[in-house]
Amino acid sequence: MKPMFSRRSFLRSSGGAISGIAVTATLYAEEGLGRSKALSQPNDLRFTEQIFGLNYTDTERALVYDNVEALVNRMRTRREKAPLSNADTPAQTFDPRLPGEVYYQQENRVRVYSADAGPLPNDENIAYAPVWKQAAWLRAGKITAIRLTDIYLQRIQKYAANLECFVTVMKESARKEAYQADIELQNGKDRGPLHGIPYGLKDLADTAGVTTSWGATPYKDRVPTTDAVIVERLRAAGAVLLGKTTLGALAYGDLWFGGLTRNPWDLGEGSSGSSAGSAASTAAGLCSFAIGSETLGSIISPSGRCGATGLRPTFGRVPRTGAMALCWSLDKLGPICRYAEDTALVLSALNGAGTGDPSSFDWGFAYDGKTAAAEDMVIGYNPVWFEDATVSEVKVLTDLRDMGFTLQKIDLPDMPYDALLTTLDVESAAAFEELVLTNRDDTLKWQEPQAWPNTFRSAYFISAVEALQVDRFRRKVMEAMADVYRHVDLIVCPSFAADMVVITNFTGTPSLTLPIGMEMRQSTPLLNQPAPDPDRRKKPYPQAITLWGTMFREDQLIAVGRLLEEKYRFFEQNRPVLNTETTP
Secondary structure, eight states, rough: OOOOOOHHHHHHHHTTTTTHHHHHTTOOOTSSSBBOOOOOOOOGGHHHHHHHHOOHHHHHHHHHHHHHHHHHHHHHHHHHHHOOOOTOOSSSSOOOOOOOOOOOOSSSSEEEEEEOOOOOOOHHHHEEEEEEHHHHHHHHTSOOHHHHHHHHHHHHHHHHHHOEEEEEOOHHHHHHHHHHHHHHTTTTTTTTTTOOOOOEEEEEEEETTBOOOTOOOOGGTTOOOSHHHHHHHHHHHEEEEEEEEOOOOTTTSSTTTTTTTTTEEEEEEEEOOHHHHHHHHHHHHHHSSSEEESSSSHHHHHHHTTEEEEEEEOSSSSSOOBOOOOOOTTTTTEEEEEEEEEEEHHHHHOOOOOOOOOTTOOOOEEEEEESSTTTTTTTEEEEGGGGGGOHHHHHHHHHHHTTTTTEOOOOOOOOGGGGGGGHHHHHHHHTTTTHHTTTTTGSOOOOOOSHHHHHHHHTTTTTTHHHHHHHHHEEEEHHHHHHHTTSSSSSEEESSSSHHHHHHHHHTTOEEEEEEEEEOOOOOOTTTTTOOOSSSSSSEEEEHHHHHOOTTTHHHHHHHHHHHHHHHOOHHOOOOOOOOOOOO
8 A cells, every 4th residue: 555655755845854843744645645644633743852852742742733834835935936056055154263263374385395306207107206396397398298198198098997086088188288288388488386287186076068977877967067166276277187087976985876986006995985086096196186075084085095195175275166065064175196295286276265155265375395394393192092003103103203293192172073973964965955855866876874865865854953053063163173273283193083084074174194104904895895804814005194284284284294205205115006907
């Protein structure tokens, strides 16, 4: 027998988000079945009261019951007469700057530590060279932008399919842009350190006339008519766009509509995500750098897995206009590179407010490789975070001390940080309301309990009151962490220790994740695959550490990152062994 109403019809008619009490008001069947006699009384609200820990009297329940239909009608009217697209931003915008706090001001300028690029090496070493070296070779006439671009296009042709790291390769337009860069440089027009440098772009940033799929089946044929602001800025800086890199569907994980992006160090495991293709292609030497994005670990996680260096900027530094919105108060765009100072060069080109993103603002960014890492910097840590750490992670503490930095033990406030995730659930569900209401969320490949479709559906049962309470709690976390940073300049710990991924994404502060060596471990299973046999032989994989900075002090993160990088020389000593064999 067909039920009087289904979960789908319930969500379509009400949304369920009005403190869960919309349940009763939706018991009008859309097909003219009338009011359900079994579920049409004030006492039916008891179920939702239990969900939200409420205990109304019969009188209170009757009054609430009379109001619910009006509340749901407002929602229905809004959906019918004012449908929203992913590009529509909320009126309320998140600002990570706390009232009364004084933040470090900078003028826009960037200078790397060394300017001596040395002689031009072979093609593979050119591909793995830092951006600043490639830029120096271009200006010295030792290489052309066309040759540099062709080196990467050839590597993409050879290795990208096996890594499943590019959605679209833009060969023709890339060569045209490279040719134009050569002409301009020969004629004395220098657009800056990215002029003639090839890069990959996460496929959630719009490119006019070129598919921008967001990694998801419902949008795999989506072709925007305008460029994202960051694309315009990189073009103005003279960078050469090689193509669109893969991302886990709707910026989660490494599974996208066309495959599963692989770790260059082991094709038997995923690259992690959601900036899966950006991290994999950069670590594999398929581009000079790439653009990633992070809402909750999407730069940190794949950078650590693939051995890349990922900078997550302060929230609001980089405008997101023309990029897919997942969570307006959390989304951040940033560079994924192989070398720390390259992130400074890219951030300098991206930095600044942009029309269309009310959360973006103008704030100068400066980095000087000669002076940024002052010896009086204090680095916070907690020994507990390193109790289960790898040898490489623990060694970082000793090495930082040896570099002359003061390490200070800190404790983070004891707070229920997981509660903050309610904001992510609510905002992401709002951003993709259309998918749920039209049932197109069913077309997404990943349908597990932790996947987006289930998150979106479940979010409709989150109390609107609780969503606001969590926002108030977020402010308390911001204030508490601001107090922690009054005593230290930055914090160091394993990337997923101490709730730092959650905390710092919600406070809006920056981070830098970089490889520090190779560690023996077992392969991480591919999505929906069984875990490997615990007796299976371990093999070496990249090991990363994350530095967590205070507001607007990316320069300090990059400077300390450069010193660690100089000590460990990761890509000088380690490179993935790439091949063109069929993926497992």
